[in-house]
Amino acid sequence: MIYVEFLGPIPKESVEIEAASLRELSDILSRDEDVKEWLSSSAVAVNDTLVSSLDTKLKSGDRVSLLPPVCGG
């Protein structure tokens, strides 16, 4: 199981999901009505490191964070 958290304004609580790669996670989240509109504008971190490839492998216990558009200051 991996742990997925939705940061900032994304209106969804954290969930546990079975997925072996970000590509697989993408397939699952794109069927989620609350989340799918955020996917094309959000950055992705695995265990607090930003990642840039859908081929990133996931292993049990990994924590994936979705970061929607930001505006600090």
Add this chain to the structure above:
Amino acid sequence: MIYVEFLGPIPKESVEIEAASLRELSDILSRDEDVKEWLSSSAVAVNDTLVSSLDTKLKSGDRVSLLPPVCGG
């Protein structure tokens, strides 16, 4: 008579000089051993306005300031 002042590090007290233009003043100051080395690096203000032409006319009572290289802050 015009009044000429030498600002900052130029080692000369203010003087009164008879000169009808900056060109004439330039001729006079370039014969002054204390001042001549500063002429090519100094800016010139007449009555506290910077001027850029040697043809600037001077009239009695004008105040000419020589401003050597600066370094504020």
Add this chain to the structure above:
Amino acid sequence: MLELASTELDVPEILTRWYTLELQNNFGAYIPFVGIVREEGGISALSFDVYEPLLRSWFDTWQTRAKEKGAKIRMAHSKGDVRVHASSFIAAVFSPKRRVALEFIDEFVEDFKANAPIWKYDVLGNKRVYAKDRSTPIKGSGILGKSR
């Protein structure tokens, strides 16, 4: 050197404390950037969510870059609500030379705006409305949306 506060920032206290802390380090330039909540659009406050782990690693990368130039960065940001005319963000660069400090404060603040993991909301009445139009996708965003 990264401070997160659960209230609005005390500008005089922070500017003075940072100045005093660095006095012995022989820096020649100190440039703070103070961000103040403007009164506009009928808001009473802004509100902020901060994702601290990534903010810290983002900040550490900048601190390393600054150190390579002999400079140092300090930053403070609020979490939660910050009223109109109060401060939510202060960043400062200390450097031996002014040129380095002037360039760092500009690049740091711009990258902060574009990539620091902080989300802004307008507080309108008792509603908290995500400032979507003023927000920017973090560098590299969108990979999860590309598999369709």
Add this chain to the structure above:
Amino acid sequence: MLELASTELDVPEILTRWYTLELQNNFGAYIPFVGIVREEGGISALSFDVYEPLLRSWFDTWQTRAKEKGAKIRMAHSKGDVRVHASSFIAAVFSPKRRVALEFIDEFVEDFKANAPIWKYDVLGNKRVYAKDRSTPIKGSGILGKSR
């Protein structure tokens, strides 16, 4: 908005006073630049001559430029001696928008260095030595030397 002091500058007092004075003007960014005398070359202090009439007209030109962008500039400078680790120069830009403030503080400080009528001396023992190598001729300098 241009303050000349016959002593070193009180950095916390000035940064706080300026911030407080502008609080009601709904600026979104406040960027001070604080110049601090570095300990180097065996100096005990720097010393400054200021030609006030031209400094004021130079400053007024900048204030007009700032006002056209909705911004405001404040500046303080010392006359006479300023010890190592003390401050001789503070400038600040207030602006509704950060981009304008970041650009103004950079351009203002660089033009200040190049053209403000202030002369700097190293204080070495009890001698006051003109900092010739670090000084820059004001824009348009040299006309009196060209008639030969």
